[in-house]
Amino acid sequence: MKRFRVRAFLVALWLFVAAFAAQLAIRHLLSARTVLSPDAVIGLSFGAEAVAFLLAGFLVSFLARGFAWRELGAAALGLAVVAFLVLHRMKPPSFSYDKFFADTRELLLWAALTGAGAWLLGLWGASFGVLLGASSSPDLRFAFEAGIARTHLRLNRRTVALLIALGLVPPGLLFAAGVWTRAWDQVARARAGLAGPPNVIAAMRTDALALAVSVAAVVAALLLVGRWVQARAQLAHLAPGQRRKRPATLVMTAISIAGVAVGVWALTVVLSVMSGFEADLKKKILGTNAHALLLKYSSDFSEWKAVMPKVLSVPGIAGASPFILNEVILSQGQTPTGAELKGIDPATAGSVNELPRQVIAGELSWISEPHGIPVTAAKPHPSARLLGDGEQYLQDTYERKQSHPDELAKGVSPEALREMPGICIGKEMSHSLRAWVGDVVQVITPLGDMGPTGPIPRSRSFRVACILYSGMYEYDSKFAYIGIPDAQKFFRMGDNVTGLELKFRDVDAARAEGRRLVAALGGFPYRVKDWAELNRNLFSALKLEKLAMAIILTFIVLVACFNILSTLIMLVLEKTKEISILKSMGARDSSVMKIFVLEGLVIGAIGTAMGLLLGLASCSFIERFGLQLDPDVYYISNLPVNVDGAQFLMVAAIAVALSYLATLYPATKASRLSPVDGLREE
Amino acid sequence: MEALPAEALPAERASVPLLEGRGLHKSYWLGEKEIHVLRGASFALGAGEMASLVGPSGVGKSTFLHVVGTLDPPTAGTVLFDGQDAFEMGEEPLARFRNRNVGFVFQFHYLLPEFTALQNTAMPGLISRMPREQAERVAREMLELVGLSHRLDHRPGELSGGEQQRVALARALVLKPRLLLADEPTGNLDEATGEGIHQLLLDLNRRLGIAAIVVTHNPRLAERMPRRLRLHEGLVVEA
Numbered sequence: 001m002k003r004f005r006v007r008a009f010l011v012a013l014w015l016f017v018a019a020f021a022a023q024l025a026i027r028h029l030l031s032a033r034t035v036l037s038p039d040a041v042i043g044l045s046f047g048a049e050a051v052a053f054l055l056a057g058f059l060v061s062f063l064a065r066g067f068a069w070r071e072l073g074a075a076a077l078g079l080a081v082v083a084f085l086v087l088h089r090m091k092p093p094s095f096s097y098d099k100f101f102a103d104t105r106e107l108l109l110w111a112a113l114t115g116a117g118a119w120l121l122g123l124w125g126a127s128f129g130v131l132l133g134a135s136s137s138p139d140l141r142f143a144f145e146a147g148i149a150r151t152h153l154r155l156n157r158r159t160v161a162l163l164i165a166l167g168l169v170p171p172g173l174l175f176a177a178g179v180w181t182r183a184w185d186q187v188a189r190a191r192a193g194l195a196g197p198p199n200v201i202a203a204m205r206t207d208a209l210a211l212a213v214s215v216a217a218v219v220a221a222l223l224l225v226g227r228w229v230q231a232r233a234q235l236a237h238l239a240p241g242q243r244r245k246r247p248a249t250l251v252m253t254a255i256s257i258a259g260v261a262v263g264v265w266a267l268t269v270v271l272s273v274m275s276g277f278e279a280d281l282k283k284k285i286l287g288t289n290a291h292a293l294l295l296k297y298s299s300d301f302s303e304w305k306a307v308m309p310k311v312l313s314v315p316g317i318a319g320a321s322p323f324i325l326n327e328v329i330l331s332q333g334q335t336p337t338g339a340e341l342k343g344i345d346p347a348t349a350g351s352v353n354e355l356p357r358q359v360i361a362g363e364l365s366w367i368s369e370p371h372g373i374p375v376t377a378a379k380p381h382p383s384a385r386l387l388g389d390g391e392q393y394l395q396d397t398y399e400r401k402q403s404h405p406d407e408l409a410k411g412v413s414p415e416a417l418r419e420m421p422g423i424c425i426g427k428e429m430s431h432s433l434r435a436w437v438g439d440v441v442q443v444i445t446p447l448g449d450m451g452p453t454g455p456i457p458r459s460r461s462f463r464v465a466c467i468l469y470s471g472m473y474e475y476d477s478k479f480a481y482i483g484i485p486d487a488q489k490f491f492r493m494g495d496n497v498t499g500l501e502l503k504f505r506d507v508d509a510a511r512a513e514g515r516r517l518v519a520a521l522g523g524f525p526y527r528v529k530d531w532a533e534l535n536r537n538l539f540s541a542l543k544l545e546k547l548a549m550a551i552i553l554t555f556i557v558l559v560a561c562f563n564i565l566s567t568l569i570m571l572v573l574e575k576t577k578e579i580s581i582l583k584s585m586g587a588r589d590s591s592v593m594k595i596f597v598l599e600g601l602v603i604g605a606i607g608t609a610m611g612l613l614l615g616l617a618s619c620s621f622i623e624r625f626g627l628q629l630d631p632d633v634y635y636i637s638n639l640p641v642n643v644d645g646a647q648f649l650m651v652a653a654i655a656v657a658l659s660y661l662a663t664l665y666p667a668t669k670a671s672r673l674s675p676v677d678g679l680r681e682e
Numbered sequence: 683m684e685a686l687p688a689e690a691l692p693a694e695r696a697s698v699p700l701l702e703g704r705g706l707h708k709s710y711w712l713g714e715k716e717i718h719v720l721r722g723a724s725f726a727l728g729a730g731e732m733a734s735l736v737g738p739s740g741v742g743k744s745t746f747l748h749v750v751g752t753l754d755p756p757t758a759g760t761v762l763f764d765g766q767d768a769f770e771m772g773e774e775p776l777a778r779f780r781n782r783n784v785g786f787v788f789q790f791h792y793l794l795p796e797f798t799a800l801q802n803t804a805m806p807g808l809i810s811r812m813p814r815e816q817a818e819r820v821a822r823e824m825l826e827l828v829g830l831s832h833r834l835d836h837r838p839g840e841l842s843g844g845e846q847q848r849v850a851l852a853r854a855l856v857l858k859p860r861l862l863l864a865d866e867p868t869g870n871l872d873e874a875t876g877e878g879i880h881q882l883l884l885d886l887n888r889r890l891g892i893a894a895i896v897v898t899h900n901p902r903l904a905e906r907m908p909r910r911l912r913l914h915e916g917l918v919v920e921a
Contacts, residue, residue: 133774135773135774136772136773136774136775137774139811141811143808143811143814144805144808144809147801147808148794151794151796151797577792578794580753581792581794582805582809583753583777583780584751584753584780584786585780585781585786585805585806585809585853586777586778586779586780586781586782586806586809586810587777587781587809588773588774588777588778589773589774589777590774591809674753674754675748675753675754676748676753676754679744679748679753679788679792680744
């Protein structure tokens with residue numbers, strides 16, 4: 001038993017407390033001086049703290065000449081006490097929803113977690129130290145260790161070629177399958193007369209590289225299978241003694257690589273699909289809603305006409321449009337439905353959202369020019385593409401309305417019709433109200449005049465000017481749009497609007513741009529709510545779901561790393577004699593450790609690379625193949641994927657870090673073997 | 683290849699033996715039973731001196747070699763190299779010491795099966811962080827010295843027993859250690875091949891001035907050594 005090194009303990013304690021203090025300081029500074037989101041602030045400050053713990057462990061390993069688990073543990077305990085006392089004085093907000101300040105029990109938990117985190121990360125850092133020769137003089141070289149690790153893994157030219165082939169061919173085939181389904185789909189569309197042959201040829205030309213790659217993948221796969229068959233045939237001719245025996249550890253190595261590859265594959269594909277959902281949702285939300293709203297803390301926003309040019313002159317603002325928002329009831333005949341009635345300016349609305357591009361029948365501009373609304377049934381736009389049976393619905397409704405022209409605006413005189421203002425409604429609302437372009441709908445607001453028996457709801461007739469389709473069920477069933485002057489008149493608002501809708505040049509900088517705009521307008525009473533704030537619950541639910549998925553799937557990688565662990569233990573047992581020989585020749589403990597750490601890292605890295613390629617190929621396949629979803633449930637026709645490079649890198653880093661951790665136990669065991677352990681036998 | 687001149691040793695150390703064992707005890711626990719292999723063995727070996735060690739099987743000759751070769755710490759007693767306690771050095775200096783000063787040859791060649799003769803012989807050089815070219819150059823020279831310049835790129839599996847043992851000898855001597863410890867180097871070979879190895883050992887001792895302890899069952903080899911030691915009841919006695 002080594003003695004407890006007080007100096008190492010004191011240095012560790014000092015570094016741990018400094019790291020904790022740095023975390024608090026960074027968090028405070030970032031949240032006070034920058035406009036980073038709370039998540040980013042927490043991520044940055046805790047990330048810095050984690051790196052500091054790692055470095056502290058690394059340094060202390062040199063002072064304690066080893067893993068220093070007792071010294072680091074005592075220091076972590078000390079840190080937990082310090083953290084508790086500091087947090088107790090600071091009274092941080094609670095993480096649970098039913099309390100405002102964290103109570104003692106919660107603080108104890110935080111302090112304990114801080115201590116445990118410091119200990120584990122410190123040990124992790126110390127492992128780097130030990131590996132680099134912390135137990136005596138540092139030694140960063142690993143040339144002969146790498147050579148020995150290579151022979152253990154049988155990484156000769158042949159196996160490397162085989163690994164590359166096995167790593168490239170399955171993803172290549174998956175990619176090829178995707179490319180060919182799309183090509184086949186295009187040919188089928190051309191046959192059905194949906195696209196002319198020139199279009200098909202053009203589409204194929206853009207996919208020429210993909211087609212070439214997929215052909216190469218298939219050829220490579222055939223070559224590989226051919227080579228395998230040939231090898232089998234040769235093997236059959238060999239006498240049993242001539243066959244080279246494969247050690248069990250080599251098979252286990254292959255299984256470990258496959259395990260890591262499968263884990264990384266699953267993780268990347270699931271995260272890419274979740275990102276796809278998120279990106280799709282974001283696109284749809286930002287298609288209907290603006291990036292942010294400029295609001296006032298009072299209800300008298302009458303100076304908006306003067307504010308508009310000021311807003312547009314702020315750099316980073318791409319568009320602005322006034323709006324009025326109120327809740328109403330819409331009805332046609334006997335069918336009522338609740339709705340969010342939004343007053344918009346059709347001329348500028350297109351600069352902040354995608355409304356003009358969501359029109360599937362009629363015209364958005366007709367809400368301010370109701371004379372243009374046709375008296376006969378309006379045809380749906382030929383370019384409108386809808387999900388599932390949506391297209392059929394459009395066609396059917398149009399045909400029904402055409403065959404029963406008297407149904408349109410029944411019982412209203414043509415003069416009254418011409419005076420009626422226009423309204424645009426979503427596709428789902430048009431469905432439930434059975435209203436088509438040209439139909440008359442009643443808009444009822446409960447904010448009516450006072451009558452003798454109490455408030456009387458006020459109602460007004462509007463003619464449907466257009467039908468919109470955003471792809472979000474909620475928006476298509478809840479939103480209705482009228483012109484600003486009509487809304488002001490209907491809600492008796494005078495010259496006021498609810499606020500301005502804004503569009504930024506950079507969506508992701510919405511928060512920062514919003515703050516800049518408020519500052520440019522002189523601050524109070526103006527305020528900006530960005531899209532992330534407006535849809536916080538939706539996005540935070542998605543983020544939580546993604547995090548939970550990532551954690552669950554990381555367990556697959558973790559299990560795969562246990563494979564690496566057991567493989568390396570087997571390998572250490574198999575190579576005991578070799579370790580002894582190396583030690584008798586003067587190999588250091590850290591050299592022996594390096595050999596097995598390198599092996600584990602190589603297994604992890606090969607598995608990770610294979611998994612990433614498979615993940616990439618799967619994403620490409622999903623994207624091209626277009627996996628069908630039930631549009632009534634998901635409101636998305638195909639499974640979305642979004643390949644995010646940073647996410648792939650993150651997964652790779654997690655997998656390699658976990659495989660490194662898996663090597664530590666067997667490598668340490670191997671390094672501590674006595675030189676005579678392997679020499680005694682025989 | 684010249685012999686190391688005796689003057690190369692510092693003058694004040696000339697009186698200190700190269701290797702000295704003082705009161706070496708070594709015992710193993712076999713379940714509940716303690717087996718005493720060495721019971722206070724003491725001996726000294728001068729620089730360049732060559733000794734044979736004989737004794738019946740199971741008397742602890744290998745254990746003795748492991749202890750004096752710093753592979754296995756004794757239960758009690760000290761191993762002095764140049765008058766310095768080897769097991770007080772700490773892990774890494776001890777490893778470097780073994781790398782530079784002690785060469786081992788075992789009964790079974792214990793070559794790394796995946797590497798060629800040249801790579802096996804270059805391994806101690808690589809472990810001492812020599813550049814690869816230099817390590818391979820000295821390895822080639824040493825293989826030439828043991829008469830294997832035509833077998834550089836053969837793996838141990840492709841060599842005969844005598845050749846394997848000669849590679850092991852080359853590997854043990856490649857960094858010109860001051861002490862060679864050989865554990866029945868010819869125990870596994872036929873008489874003629876064994877004789878060749880014996881000749882080589884004596885020859886190398888003469889040419890390189892390396893001190894050696896050779897454990898052997900072969901009385902003829904033992905006869906030819908300048909000094910003969912016997913392990914008897916856990917003690918080293920002059921035969």
